[in-house]
Amino acid sequence: MRFIFKTDYDQDIRILKHGGYWWSYGVLLALLIAAPFLVGSYLQSQMVFVFIYATVGVALMILTGFTGQASLGHAAFLAIGAYTAGYMQSVGVPFVVYFPLAAILTAVIGALVGFPALRLHGIYLVIATIAFAFIVEEILARWESVTNGNEGMRVRTLDLLGLSMPRGDESFYYLCLLVLVGSILLALNLLRSPTGRAFVAIRDSETAAKSMGIDLAAYKVKSFAISAGITGLAGVLFAHMMTFISPEMFTLLLSIEFIMVIIIGGAFGVHGAVFGAIFIVMVDPFLTALKDDVPVLAANLAASAGAARDTADALREWLHGVGSAAGLKGAIYGLIIMMFILFEPYGLYGRWLKIKLFFQLFPLYKRATFKRQKTYVKSERNR
Incomplete structure (x- = not known):
């Protein structure tokens, strides 16, 4: 059992609060540095996608998790970068x-997007960001002299001061890792600053924040700008990772994936962006394997159970057709979001905190420690 006694304010806002943070994050960083020499090229490329998605997740965490401004337009910011x-x-x-x-x-x-969204809240702000994403997608498709339109654009290998960084090379892996670590440190330091505390105040209650003298318009615009800027950095890395970009790659589904990153990972901490990115990136290979392997496995089981060969083949074809149906991926994503909102609203990071607290307080842990409190709508909070 660990007890931490805070004796000054500097200790309270310290990023690494005790020695356990130093060695645990040090070991994690050492493993990430050594990973290209321990894993294959495919897993390394998946880790690069995790770094890029986690960087976008950190950016979205600043806007949604810290400031409480919803957005389904971050795929457009990624496309601009x-x-x-x-x-x-x-x-x-x-x-x-x-x-x-x-x-x-x-x-x-x-x-610029933040300015017209100042008077919008909730679903109306989401609709505004969706409209912005559609506008950007249309511009990318029509502005052929710059973007090559729907034909797409080829992106050459990244060259940093004469050093070539192909997408499968260790140097590109380390660059993406560096950008992610820098984004996390920026978000953590921003959260400890007066600006970050103003963001959190706006998220908790705009009325209370305004009564304390916080300029809601200025800080909302600032939150949009910081979040979009970090997403632009991730967009540059994304372009070099894909080596080819086209407007069809930056659709609403991609924005939904970014929202899933913070919903599944946990929208109240930067760690949630990393947990959510790992889940989202790794769920695609799982769904692909499921689509390819389940029909064959079901047909083999049916054949071994004595079913006719024609019946087993028909079952395999039917399951393969279901797995290849249009919109299946979006439906599965929607189901995953519903399950997390209903049964794990704090996300994977919240579940990790519960497990860690259980071992820290054992045998004094109480099940009511994380009991969900009553939530109020804004009209009730302002009474």
């Missing part, structure tokens, strides 16, 4: 220039 990288590379601009430029451009556009 990706196309900025592709276009700048095609005209000969080096990576050290277009990488920060993509973040700045995306942040400016994010701020």
